Amino acid sequence: MNATLDHMTAALNDCDENSPFLLENEAEYQVWRARKLELRQQLDANLVLQLDHTGGLSESQRAQARQQVSAFNFAIFQSAKEMSKLEFLALNSQFGLQRLDSNLGADIDGVTSLRVVGEADERAQYIPYTNRALNWHTDGYYNEPDRSIDAFALYCVNQALRGGGNCLFDHELLYILIRDQAPELLAALMAEDLMRIPPNIQANRVIRGEASGPVFSILSGQRGLRMRYTSRPRYIVWKSDKRSQQALNLVREILVDSAAVIELRLENNQGIVCNNILHGRQAFHDQAMQPGRLIYRARFYDAINIDGDPATASARV
Numbered sequence: 001m002n003a004t005l006d007h008m009t010a011a012l013n014d015c016d017e018n019s020p021f022l023l024e025n026e027a028e029y030q031v032w033r034a035r036k037l038e039l040r041q042q043l044d045a046n047l048v049l050q051l052d053h054t055g056g057l058s059e060s061q062r063a064q065a066r067q068q069v070s071a072f073n074f075a076i077f078q079s080a081k082e083m084s085k086l087e088f089l090a091l092n093s094q095f096g097l098q099r100l101d102s103n104l105g106a107d108i109d110g111v112t113s114l115r116v117v118g119e120a121d122e123r124a125q126y127i128p129y130t131n132r133a134l135n136w137h138t139d140g141y142y143n144e145p146d147r148s149i150d151a152f153a154l155y156c157v158n159q160a161l162r163g164g165g166n167c168l169f170d171h172e173l174l175y176i177l178i179r180d181q182a183p184e185l186l187a188a189l190m191a192e193d194l195m196r197i198p199p200n201i202q203a204n205r206v207i208r209g210e211a212s213g214p215v216f217s218i219l220s221g222q223r224g225l226r227m228r229y230t231s232r233p234r235y236i237v238w239k240s241d242k243r244s245q246q247a248l249n250l251v252r253e254i255l256v257d258s259a260a261v262i263e264l265r266l267e268n269n270q271g272i273v274c275n276n277i278l279h280g281r282q283a284f285h286d287q288a289m290q291p292g293r294l295i296y297r298a299r300f301y302d303a304i305n306i307d308g309d310p311a312t313a314s315a316r317v
């Protein structure tokens, strides 16, 4: 393990009481920013952690994973053989991810099997269960605040014949790009009433209540940054004042133009664990008689904590 990198990661993990994500904490922000960007330069976002036959991370891989998450807010892994959902959850728990969100459409064990479902299946109305593209979003952006998704993991059991790749964007890097360019717009992105999601009501039954909240917020007690976002224009109402619209337009511009977008097409037995970064999915195609694309997904109310110590929970600050 590179001692300098290890030292830098430790520095990123070093929590103090002043979040670098608060606009008034300029000195803290500059220190955090410099360390994060330096780490990103030195590491490879596409590094794949090769799990052993038990699906475990060795001590050195834990250190590597910690660095990857510090730099990019995600880590890629590959299992030696096909993982069961239980093994997938056991791997997630090595990243400190335990409190599973059993979303609508999840299997009985709380893991969601993302695959194309037949028209008779009520999940067919939701894009993740079709072969259509998914534009930029963070998972569970529509959840009520007490069910915020702070991390999720994907595991590819079977990739599509064509397409099905993901695009990824570390929202902490997005924060940096905005703060460097237009810090006055960050307040708008952190306003509690910036986005409003109408309730999901079907057949007179409330599936989910109305939710509202900011795009960026600070993870309490962990010194990390949470993002809620969707580029879908439907079922979301954005605040309409000029400053909010300017801020949202800047987010859109960065996501369209940025060289920082990472493209990743998971191979069979590969997956990612991330702090609910921005992501999207290409459309995909399978052939009849083939097994079809199948991805396991687990969403968590926890952020990644590879140390196993809540006092040093932020792998990102």
Ligand SMILES: [Fe+2]
Binding pocket: 137, 138, 139, 279
């Ligand atoms: Fe997603």
